[in-house]
Amino acid sequence: MQAARPVTLKELASELGLNISTVSRVLSDPLGRDGKWASPDTTQRIFALAETRGYRRNPYAASLRTNRSNLIGVIVPRLQDYVLATIYEGIDEAALSQDYLTMVSNSLDVPQRQRDKAERLLDHRVDGLIFGDAAEANRGYLDELRDRRVPHTLVSRRIAGHTSVTCDDYRGGQLIAEHLVARGRRVFGVIAGKPGTSTSSERTSGFLDALAELGITEDQVTLAPGGFDAPAGREAAEQILSENPATDAIFAVNDFAAIGALGVLHNRGIRVPDDIALAGYNDTALAAGVNLTTVRSPMHEIGSRGFALLIDQLGGITTESEQLQPELIVRDTA
Amino acid sequence: MQAARPVTLKELASELGLNISTVSRVLSDPLGRDGKWASPDTTQRIFALAETRGYRRNPYAASLRTNRSNLIGVIVPRLQDYVLATIYEGIDEAALSQDYLTMVSNSLDVPQRQRDKAERLLDHRVDGLIFGDAAEANRGYLDELRDRRVPHTLVSRRIAGHTSVTCDDYRGGQLIAEHLVARGRRVFGVIAGKPGTSTSSERTSGFLDALAELGITEDQVTLAPGGFDAPAGREAAEQILSENPATDAIFAVNDFAAIGALGVLHNRGIRVPDDIALAGYNDTALAAGVNLTTVRSPMHEIGSRGFALLIDQLGGITTESEQLQPELIVRDTA
DNA sequence: ATGATGTAGGCAATCGTTTGCGGCAATCGT
DNA sequence: ACGATTGCCGCAAACGATTGCCTACATCAT
Incomplete structure (x- = not known):
């Protein structure tokens, strides 16, 4: 059983004793009711009938033309x-x-x-x-x-x-780096996300450049690429922790990856932020949900x-x- | 500058010396190349030309008809x-x-x-x-x-x-209740989700009924309705904890609400699951990310x-x- | 030889709009 | 008073496909 077929322009027109084209022009005039295609009276009649009959333009017919x-x-x-x-x-x-x-x-x-x-x-x-x-x-x-x-x-x-x-992902990366260093962090891990995407590369390069600027040497930061989701974050966090146990701050280029990392930190009994600071990126609803420090991207x-x-x-x-x-x-x- | 307009049936037909209708029938025969609308030879020619000219049916014209x-x-x-x-x-x-x-x-x-x-x-x-x-x-x-x-x-x-x-959300609620009781939990909180939705009401009623079945009395469970997201989970968790500090297990009808709850538990220094057990619902990627016990819904x-x-x-x-x-x-x- | 059946494909109407081109009055300018 | 405007509106041709109905010829059985 099909839904009732909507009225067409033709039906409206014949019911009004007008030509299809007039009705079409009036109804599709961007100025609406005070378009100038028909007399005010006719215009009113057209709109009124279209309303009561529930006319809906057929987008396919329109697109065809x-x-x-x-x-x-x-x-x-x-x-x-x-x-x-x-x-x-x-x-x-x-x-x-x-x-x-x-x-x-x-x-x-x-x-x-x-x-x-x-x-x-x-x-x-x-x-x-x-x-x-x-x-x-x-x-x-x-x-x-x-x-x-x-x-x-x-x-x-x-x-x-x-x-x-x-x-401005580069800037976003800088913001986190500056904040972390200001809080006294010195050994960093970055969960770098998916290679080949600007979100990953620019956030991490902004982060890295700012670190260098602040005098952090390269051997104090370990990079772990992967993906943008929680499981990827878990994995990357494990890798960072095993590569450099002295790590005292982790920046994940994505909140979800950060949550994954948070999971492994909790599992290992590592206190956040006391032992290791953690920051994400995007300010998703979840970041607020777990009180994660992050960067809001609009x-x-x-x-x-x-x-x-x-x-x-x-x-x-x-x-x-x-x-x-x-x-x-x-x-x-x- | 517009993209090049795609070829039409008419163009194909005239180029082949056939009528539009023949081309249409051949091309839209559900049997594809071995439809029976034209001779095998003609059919081949049609498909070949359609291919090389990159013919794409215009869905609007088709829908109109x-x-x-x-x-x-x-x-x-x-x-x-x-x-x-x-x-x-x-x-x-x-x-x-x-x-x-x-x-x-x-x-x-x-x-x-x-x-x-x-x-x-x-x-x-x-x-x-x-x-x-x-x-x-x-x-x-x-x-x-x-x-x-x-x-x-x-x-x-x-x-x-x-x-x-x-x-089967009722059943899902039961599963969690049975599990929690089997693990020795006795005082429950449920983060019940959005009122008026079957996901909320059936998960919690399944949970509650199973609890009753297992001999848990009503005064040992506190209900906190709200929403399905992390912030709602936070709020509900706070409410449960203040209403009954003896709570030793929380069931959130949604993983995200559970993550929110997890946030407040961590904040308060409450150990999970040692002090309070926590379960969610849906088995989202995040649940795996934080090792949350949950119910997988397909x-x-x-x-x-x-x-x-x-x-x-x-x-x-x-x-x-x-x-x-x-x-x-x-x-x-x- | 005849009618029945099949095969291969053409004709033209139709779907609901949009729009270029006119047509016919009433009104205006001079 | 008379041509030029302007205001209102109709005609009909697209747009690109689908589909019911035909035609023309070949094949087959009787």
């Missing part, structure tokens, strides 16, 4: 990741407010999947794409899209040659700006990348 | 929530494998937003809807949809009169079954609700 879908596609590594889920929320909210709808897909950070999902979205004629999973590994596809002139922006992570909206805003820039591109405007400012959030763990 | 969009809408309380993000992943994966695309929206569990988002999706002519935010508060709208004969299913949470796919499968049932409905089949089995995961905290 206009060649615009008012749909945009979003590719993220994984929606399970709080950070990208939040960025996506920012995108979706901005989109909704401008009458766009969005479709998301997970790429799991594997290039082939990224390509497949994106093409699939393109097959559905999305007007543009937003990528949350830019990395060295898929730069090739992104470049191809640029050559095909497919409007797109990058969020969260960036690569050269594509307009992106990111947090995830929601990254999403909405990413969408705004995409709309600019659709309007033919050339866009510039943006970097949003991070903020240090000091809580109990460091 | 067929009145099917191959799109389904998903409404969740909030994608930031790992549990619903995972369920959504399950939905999306199943959908993709059957050539459906999905669109998600957050309702934030507020009825008006749920309605708005759903109607918006319906305006876009989705073929059906999947709700992850069913609750007493929005039963009205759901019932209305049923009356309007809009195909839909519920996932994660359920209400009577709508086909749903959920975890979130991914809930999503894919929810989608499958929706497809059944679209096929005119009447569907029955399903309950999937939970599994106790014992780790360090209880």
